[in-house]
Amino acid sequence: xxxxxxxxxxxxxxxxxxxxxxxxxxxxxxxxxxxxxxxxxxxxxxxxxxxxxxxxxxxxxxxxxxxxxxxxxxxxxxxxxxxxxxxxxxxxxxxxxxxxxxxxxxxxxxxxxxxxxxxxxxxxxxxxxxxxxxxxxxxxxxxxxxxxxxxxxxxxxxxxxxxxxxxxxxxxxxxxxxxxxxxxxxxxxxxxxxxxxxxxxxxxxxxxxxxxxxxxxxxxxxxxxxxxxxxxxxxxxxxxxxxxxxxxxxxxxxxxxxxxxxxxxxxxxxxxxxxxxxxxxxxxxxxxxxxxxxxxxxxxxxxxxxxxxxxxxxxxxxxxxxxxxxxxxxxxxxxxxxxxxxxxxxxxxxxxxxxxxxxxxxxxxxxxxxxxxxxxxxxxxxxxxxxxxxxxxxxxxxxxxxxxxxxxxxxxxxxxxxxxxxxxxxxxxxxxxxxxxxxxxxxxxxxxxxxxxxxxxxxxxxxxxxxxxxxxxxxxxxxxxxxxxxx
Amino acid sequence: xxxxxxxxxxxxxxxxxxxxxxxxxxxxxxxxxxxxxxxxxxxxxxxxxxxxxxxxxxxxxxxxxxxxxxxxxxxxxxxxxxxxxxxxxxxxxxxxxxxxxxxxxxxxxxxxxxxxxxxxxxxxxxxxxxxxxxxxxxxxxxxxxxxxxxxxxxxxxxxxxxxxxxxxxxxxxxxxxxxxxxxxxxxxxxxxxxxxxxxxxxxxxxxxxxxxxxxxxxxxxxxxxxxxxxxxxxxxxxxxxxxxxxxxxxxxxxxxxxxxxxxxxxxxxxxxxxxxxxxxxxxxxxxxxxxxxxxxxxxxxxxxxxxxxxxxxxxxxxxxxxxxxxxxxxxxxxxxxxxxxxxxxxxxxxxxxxxx
Numbered sequence: 001x002x003x004x005x006x007x008x009x010x011x012x013x014x015x016x017x018x019x020x021x022x023x024x025x026x027x028x029x030x031x032x033x034x035x036x037x038x039x040x041x042x043x044x045x046x047x048x049x050x051x052x053x054x055x056x057x058x059x060x061x062x063x064x065x066x067x068x069x070x071x072x073x074x075x076x077x078x079x080x081x082x083x084x085x086x087x088x089x090x091x092x093x094x095x096x097x098x099x100x101x102x103x104x105x106x107x108x109x110x111x112x113x114x115x116x117x118x119x120x121x122x123x124x125x126x127x128x129x130x131x132x133x134x135x136x137x138x139x140x141x142x143x144x145x146x147x148x149x150x151x152x153x154x155x156x157x158x159x160x161x162x163x164x165x166x167x168x169x170x171x172x173x174x175x176x177x178x179x180x181x182x183x184x185x186x187x188x189x190x191x192x193x194x195x196x197x198x199x200x201x202x203x204x205x206x207x208x209x210x211x212x213x214x215x216x217x218x219x220x221x222x223x224x225x226x227x228x229x230x231x232x233x234x235x236x237x238x239x240x241x242x243x244x245x246x247x248x249x250x251x252x253x254x255x256x257x258x259x260x261x262x263x264x265x266x267x268x269x270x271x272x273x274x275x276x277x278x279x280x281x282x283x284x285x286x287x288x289x290x291x292x293x294x295x296x297x298x299x300x301x302x303x304x305x306x307x308x309x310x311x312x313x314x315x316x317x318x319x320x321x322x323x324x325x326x327x328x329x330x331x332x333x334x335x336x337x338x339x340x341x342x343x344x345x346x347x348x349x350x351x352x353x354x355x356x357x358x359x360x361x362x363x364x365x366x367x368x369x370x371x372x373x374x375x376x377x378x379x380x381x382x383x384x385x386x387x388x389x390x391x392x393x394x395x396x397x398x399x400x401x402x403x404x405x406x407x408x409x410x411x412x413x414x415x416x417x418x419x420x421x422x423x424x425x426x427x428x429x430x431x432x433x434x435x436x437x438x439x440x441x442x443x444x445x446x447x448x449x450x451x452x453x454x455x456x457x458x459x460x461x462x463x464x465x466x467x468x469x470x471x472x473x474x475x476x477x478x479x480x481x482x483x484x485x486x487x
Numbered sequence: 488x489x490x491x492x493x494x495x496x497x498x499x500x501x502x503x504x505x506x507x508x509x510x511x512x513x514x515x516x517x518x519x520x521x522x523x524x525x526x527x528x529x530x531x532x533x534x535x536x537x538x539x540x541x542x543x544x545x546x547x548x549x550x551x552x553x554x555x556x557x558x559x560x561x562x563x564x565x566x567x568x569x570x571x572x573x574x575x576x577x578x579x580x581x582x583x584x585x586x587x588x589x590x591x592x593x594x595x596x597x598x599x600x601x602x603x604x605x606x607x608x609x610x611x612x613x614x615x616x617x618x619x620x621x622x623x624x625x626x627x628x629x630x631x632x633x634x635x636x637x638x639x640x641x642x643x644x645x646x647x648x649x650x651x652x653x654x655x656x657x658x659x660x661x662x663x664x665x666x667x668x669x670x671x672x673x674x675x676x677x678x679x680x681x682x683x684x685x686x687x688x689x690x691x692x693x694x695x696x697x698x699x700x701x702x703x704x705x706x707x708x709x710x711x712x713x714x715x716x717x718x719x720x721x722x723x724x725x726x727x728x729x730x731x732x733x734x735x736x737x738x739x740x741x742x743x744x745x746x747x748x749x750x751x752x753x754x755x756x757x758x759x760x761x762x763x764x765x766x767x768x769x770x771x772x773x774x775x776x777x778x779x780x781x782x783x784x785x786x787x788x789x790x791x792x793x794x795x796x797x798x799x800x801x802x803x804x805x806x807x808x809x810x811x812x813x814x815x816x817x818x819x820x821x822x823x824x825x826x827x828x829x830x831x832x833x834x835x836x837x838x839x840x841x842x843x
Contacts, residue, residue, distance in 0.1 A: 302686075302784075303711070304685075304686050304709060304710075304711065305709060305711070306711065308786070309793065312786075312792070312793040312794045313793045315797075315800075315803055316793045316794065316796070316797060316800055316803070317800060318793060335800075336802075337800055337801060337802035337803045338801075338802075340802065341802060342504075342802050342804065343802060343803050343804065344503050344804045344805070344806050345784070345794075345797075345803065345804070345805050345806070346805075346806045346808070347685060347686045347687060347710075347739070347740075347784065347807070348685065348686075348709075348710045348711060348740075349685035349686070349710050349738075349739045349740030349743065349811075350739050350740075350806065350808045350811065351743065352740075352742035352743045352746065352772075352811055352813075353739055353742065353771075353772035353773075353776075353808055353810075353811035353812070354505075354772075354806075354808075356771050356772075356773075357505060357773070377711075378711040378712060378714075378715070379710060379711030381713075381714035382710070382713050382714055382743045382746070382747060385714075385746060385747065385750060386742075386743065386746060389746060415715070423707065423708065423709055423712075424692075424707065428692065428696075430696075431692075431695065431696050431699060431707075434696075434699035434700070434705065435695050435696070435699045435705045435706065435707050436704075436705065436706040436707065437706075437707050437708070438706060438707070438708040438712050438715065438716060439708070439709075439712065440708075440711065440712050440715045443711075443714055443715075
């Protein structure tokens with residue numbers, strides 16, 4: 001699986017293994033992730049995003065009701081619980097929104113597709129959807145097979161229309177069947193049908209005569225159940241497409257760093273002095289890729305006390321990570337110094353002194369907000385401010401998954417304080433009772449301090465981010481906690 | 488390129504190119520090889536300065552003058568030589584030794600310049616014992632006027648700027664800022680202090696401890712927390728290594744504090760004795776600065792710091808800068824014993840103080 005690549009903390013690896021395990025009940029997977037988040041065993045945007053995507057993929061796979069609004073509600077509820085467990089890891093919310101967006105989109109496409117299919121002939125849609133299903137199967141084998149609930153139905157659809165509903169609770173499936181069946185038979189215009197399906201209460205159509213035979217006496221009347229069957233396949237098709245959509249999100253998560261690195265030559269010229277902060281793998285990959293073609297100097301601020309250890313390890317050329325027994329791709333990544341780049345490690349305090357000779361500041365980020373501001377590791381604000389004082393451009397590297405549609409009305413709620421032991425060691429324990437210690441983990445950087453964002457889609461001005469956010473999230477999902485208002 | 492690297496393993500130049508002019512010879516670590524006429528007290532002081540036991544512009548200046556007093560006390564003019572001539576030469580070798588331990592501060596330079604003038608002013612006809620005691624008295628007066636009394640005056644003046652309810656931020660440790668805060672606390676003002684600190688010296692920790700021991704309300708953070716703590720701050724008090732008309736030359740990181748204060752519209756007040764004022768001008772932190780040994784950046788108390796073998800990593804350089812230049816635009820006022828001035832008036836005070 002490509003999902004095992006990327007920055008995985010051991011906790012994430014374990015979680016992804018357990019969530020993929022068919023034997024694990026979904027509820028325990030959810031609880032598992034919630035506690036992992038609460039205990040900070042999974043932290044930082046990317047691991048959180050991946051864990052959320054793994055979990056939601058499983059949620060979609062195991063969801064019993066083949067009803068889109070129910071599925072949306074379910075995903076939403078799981079997302080809310082995850083966000084409640086760790087509200088500052090906003091990548092969780094982003095992935096939940098993306099998944100919700102995928103569900104909505106697939107549902108709409110599905111509806112449009114069906115109505116157009118049915119407008120010609122009822123039977124046309126079935127081979128079409130089955131074929132489509134077959135072609136998609138190899139792309140996400142585990143996911144789809146689970147989505148099909150171990151039934152060969154879609155491939156050999158016409159012969160065994162019946163297995164499915166009984167195995168998996170026919171009555172629960174019923175609503176969507178009936179809904180589809182009803183507009184298939186009424187064959188009104190596409191707009192009307194989609195509106196109908198969107199607004200109608202799923203259970204209200206249970207009694208429709210065309211659907212009931214198909215579900216209640218499965219297999220016995222193939223001609224009768226033809227439409228029902230088509231819709232059954234369509235429902236599973238929908239699930240498979242959603243799972244595939246989540247799979248694409250996961251792949252995007254894995255590829256984001258490399259895609260961002262692909263833009264490096266557009267931004268780094270020869271003999272440049274680049275200042276960076278924190279030991280970000282995104283930034284390291286970006287610089288490393290540029291190092292293959294260009295010669296430049298990197299000034300690396302050590303980000304004491306929250307990230308200095310991995311920064312030191314990064315400049316020395318050792319892999320970043322909590323445990324050494326995990327073999328991850330980063331372990332084999334060449335260090336910048338090995339690539340012939342001069343790296344100067346400085347304490348954070350020297351940033352201002354050196355800024356007048358720095359050509360570009362390249363920063364990693366924790367999350368990017370809707371207004372073009374960002375939340376990054378503590379200390380990044382003064383770096384960005386010093387850069388803007390010296391008219392040095394600030395470039396922020398961020399995968400699209402870090403773009404959050406949340407507008408920063410309350411910045412303090414996004415901040416977090418870390419372990420004060422980083423600021424004051426045990427050797428100075430006598431001060432603890434007298435002095436207040438502060439160890440913030442994040443800084444909020446307003447959009448005016450950033451000159452350019454580079455995402456996996458390319459470079460964007462901070463003012464343009466709202467557009468990318470609009471492309472990736474549905475407006476109705478922006479405020480996750482207000483979901484119930486749409487019910 | 489590969490051939491010389493193999494021939495001389497570990498000989499890669501680890502100096503940061505931008506600061507190549509500042510490295511000079513490595514700092515002296517022992518007294519071995521010191522000139523034979525270097526006074527034992529000077530030998531000891533050199534090592535203390537090198538190890539930051541005597542640290543800070545004023546402290547180093549005072550310690551140096553007191554040690555020079557010992558040198559003068561134990562001095563006898565050799566035959567066929569005059570005191571003004573020979574003592575100056577002797578002092579120069581003491582100073583050379585001190586420089587080899589750690590580059591001297593602006594205030595030390597100012598004091599040395601003054602002392603040399605005083606020595607050269609000694610009348611050759613004056614008996615040696617008389618000349619020596621005169622010089623010692625002059626040094627005592629200088630320390631008293633330029634540092635002790637000056638500090639009291641500055642602490643009093645700066646105190647007027649502290650009001651009840653203030654939240655005062657300071658960076659690292661400055662003896663004059665500490666004195667000001669202690670004085671304000673002694674006067675019963677109710678305020679809070681935020682000490683911002685940075686690696687590797689962590690001087691602010693000592694300040695925070697000293698103030699907290701007195702009973703002040705103290706908050707301690709590192710440079711990464713500046714943008715958070717600045718929001719509570721009402722005034723920033725900074726110490727100086729040297730004050731120029733173009734800006735404040737002080738412990739590296741000061742500029743970040745002043746910049747954040749400027750952004751947050753918090754007044755920045757520099758407390759600075761006139762001995763630290765200099766006519767030297769600088770526009771950046773590159774031309775004049777001090778590069779401390781990179782090894783000091785190792786995390787103390789960690790047995791397996793990843794940085795421990797940094798020298799073996801090709802192309803990796805560690806930069807341990809001591810000072811930075813805070814542009815004058817970030818500084819609202821400079822409190823000196825002559826009065827409260829803007830940075831642009833620094834040359835005026837220098838003329839005033841050297842004429843009298």
